[in-house]
Amino acid sequence: MSDSYTPVTARDRERPTFPKRAVVTGGMPYGNKDLHFGHVGGVFVFADAFARFLRDRIGPENVIFVSGTDCYGSPIVEDHRKQTEAGQFHGSLEEFVRRNHERQRATLAAYRISLDTFAASGLEPYQPIHREFGAWILQTLYAHGYLQKRTTPQWYDAERGTFLNGRQVVGRCPVLGCKSENAYADECSLGHQYDPQDLIDPKSTLTGKRPEMRDVTNWYLKVDAFREVLRPWYEWLRETGQWRPFVVSSVLEWFEPPTIHVTRNQAEALEAVRPQLPPHELREGQAQSLQLVFGRLEEMERARAILGAAAIRYRVGKTLVPFRLTGNLEWGLPAPAIEGLEGLTFWVWPESLWAPISFTAACLEQHGRAREEWREWWCAKAATVYQFIGE
Numbered sequence: 001m002s003d004s005y006t007p008v009t010a011r012d013r014e015r016p017t018f019p020k021r022a023v024v025t026g027g028m029p030y031g032n033k034d035l036h037f038g039h040v041g042g043v044f045v046f047a048d049a050f051a052r053f054l055r056d057r058i059g060p061e062n063v064i065f066v067s068g069t070d071c072y073g074s075p076i077v078e079d080h081r082k083q084t085e086a087g088q089f090h091g092s093l094e095e096f097v098r099r100n101h102e103r104q105r106a107t108l109a110a111y112r113i114s115l116d117t118f119a120a121s122g123l124e125p126y127q128p129i130h131r132e133f134g135a136w137i138l139q140t141l142y143a144h145g146y147l148q149k150r151t152t153p154q155w156y157d158a159e160r161g162t163f164l165n166g167r168q169v170v171g172r173c174p175v176l177g178c179k180s181e182n183a184y185a186d187e188c189s190l191g192h193q194y195d196p197q198d199l200i201d202p203k204s205t206l207t208g209k210r211p212e213m214r215d216v217t218n219w220y221l222k223v224d225a226f227r228e229v230l231r232p233w234y235e236w237l238r239e240t241g242q243w244r245p246f247v248v249s250s251v252l253e254w255f256e257p258p259t260i261h262v263t264r265n266q267a268e269a270l271e272a273v274r275p276q277l278p279p280h281e282l283r284e285g286q287a288q289s290l291q292l293v294f295g296r297l298e299e300m301e302r303a304r305a306i307l308g309a310a311a312i313r314y315r316v317g318k319t320l321v322p323f324r325l326t327g328n329l330e331w332g333l334p335a336p337a338i339e340g341l342e343g344l345t346f347w348v349w350p351e352s353l354w355a356p357i358s359f360t361a362a363c364l365e366q367h368g369r370a371r372e373e374w375r376e377w378w379c380a381k382a383a384t385v386y387q388f389i390g391e
Contacts, residue, residue, distance in 0.1 A: 018058050020382035024051040025356040026067035026113075027389045031097040031120070032079040035107045038390070047388035048113045054386075064377060065115050066359040069101040071122025072332050073348040074165035078205070093331055098123055117363035121333065121355050129371070130358040134346050135336040137354060138325065141221065142338055148220045148322050149339065153197060153213040155185055157204040163328045164204055164211055172200035217341060220322035221350075224297060227320055231255055258300035259317035260292040261285055266312055273310045277303045297321060325350050356387070 026047040029039050044067070051065040080096045083089040089096055101120045108118060119126040141147050155164040166185045173180045173188035180188040186196045197213055204211045231252070238248040262270050267290060274282075278299035283291040294300040297319065307314050324347050326335045332345025361374040377383050 018054070019384035020058070021062045021377055021380070022054050022058065022064075022383065023356070023360055023377050023385045024054065024063065024065045025359075025385070025387045026065075026115070027387075028068055028070040028121075028352060028355060029104055030073060030075055031069045031071045031100050031122070032073075032076040033100060034103050040107065040111055040113075042390050043388050044108060044111070044113045047386075048115075050386060050388070051114060064117075064360055064363055066117045066119065066356055066363055067115055068117070068119030068121060068126065068355065068359050069097065069104055069123075070348070070352055070355070071097045071101070071120055071127075072345075072351065074167040074329075077165060077329075077331050078167045081206075094122070117359055117366065119355075119359040119362055121352070121358075126359065126362050127333075129362050129365075130351075130355060131333055133354050133358040133361070134333050134351060138219065138335055138346075139338070141325075142219075146222050146225055147325075147338075148222050149217060149341070150220050150322065150324075151215050151217045154216045154328065155196060155202065155204070155211040156214040157206050157209070157211050159207045159209060160204070162206075162330075163214070163216065164206070165327075165329050168205045169196075169199065169202050169211060170205060171202040174198040174200050216328050218324055218326045218328070218344065219335070219338070219341070220324050223323050224320040227255055254318045254320055256317060256319055258294040258297045258319045260294075260300060260303060260307070260314050261289045261317060262292065262307070262312060262314045264288045264290060269310060269312050270307075273306055273312070276306050291317075323350070356385075 024047055027039075027043045029035055047065065047067075051063055054063045076097060077093065080089065080093050083096070089099075091099075097120070101123060105118050108115060121127065121130050138147070155169045156162070157164055157168075164185065166187070169185040171183050173183040173190070173192055174194050175188070175192040178188060178190060178192055180190040180192070182189040183199060185199065185202075187193050202210060234243075234248050234252055234255075237243040238245055265288075270290065277292065278294060280295075280299070280303065281293045283293055285291040292300075292303060294303065300316070300319075304314070304316070326341075326344040327347045328343075329345055332348065333351050335344040335346050337344075357374060357378055360377055361371045364373050364377075365371045378385060
């Protein structure tokens with residue numbers, strides 16, 4: 001043992017500090033099936049142990065432990081359709097989700113998971129509260145100029161007269177060399193993402209026929225508007241060790257400005273069209289490439305069209321792009337009408353992000369407290385939120 005070794009005793013260690021209030025959340029299981037061991041052993045046991053520990057430290061009245069069934073999403077719609085057609089289930093989509101929600105609740109109770117509330121994003125009494133939060137979030141983002149209205153093509157089954165969700169279109173992955181056996185509207189089973197119109201041999205799972213593309217208009221979040229607000233936070237996470245350095249580095253790769261990469265052997269053709277391109281900076285790239293760096297995403301998109309027309313091959317670098325908030329599917333959390341856009345529902349991915357907040361509000365209301373007190377648990381400096389997603 002080295003002479004410089006100094007033993008560390010309990011008195012030498014810095015005492016842990018605890019928040020005044022705490023919210024513990026468990027990852028939301030989809031409403032299309034029962035829980036499996038990964039749900040219970042990989043999420044809820046850990047979250048439950050931590051919630052019990054915090055109750056012992058800061059008092060049970062200062063801890064809220066919530067989770068719930070994720071009721072929306074294309075896998076739920078597809079499984080309901082398949083089980084109904086096979087005669088394995090008889091009832092509406094809502095009844096299908098409710099059955100699975102009650103089974104999930106019973107499983108968690110059997111394992112004595114001490115949730116204060118196990119809610120359901122699409123079922124009473126939680127759906128109205130969840131919908132109210134969604135409307136407030138979308139309208140607030142719109143009022144502050146953070147929403148963008150975009151029109152994009154989406155698959156449509158003309159025979160059924162309905163737009164298709166991500167799992168209702170199957171085909172072959174267009175990514176060169178991909179060996180995936182399953183490809184859907186915009187992503188294959190191996191994780192490759194692509195434009196929907198690039199899917200090879202698309203078929204509707206509803207009719208088995210080739211669907212058509214129709215334009216739809218939705219609301220998108222201007223993620224790039226938050227670039228300079230988020231970057232210092234990620235740097236702080238790295239400096240304080242809150243996140244592993246490689247995780248922060250991976251995230252910050254998306255904070256690069258909009259960039260197009262062109263191979264150097266196309267330099268002459270590139271130089272010929274550069275006067276037509278929006279304002280940009282030409283930089284030296286890696287691996288025999290040139291970089292065209294733009295100040296705005298819209299400028300890069302215009303440049304892509306010009307390069308494509310000139311038959312110049314390119315690839316796009318990682319950058320922050322608008323994030324879709326709404327969709328056109330019937331089974332989803334209704335979104336409020338803004339600028340005449342009616343009948344939209346929230347896309348399941350952003351909608352599930354505020355679900356733990358609406359579940360907290362519902363939990364407070366169930367315990368005789370004001371719903372508006374959720375801010376004291378999610379926004380106050382004296383409170384901390386601990387989210388258990390999975391192992």
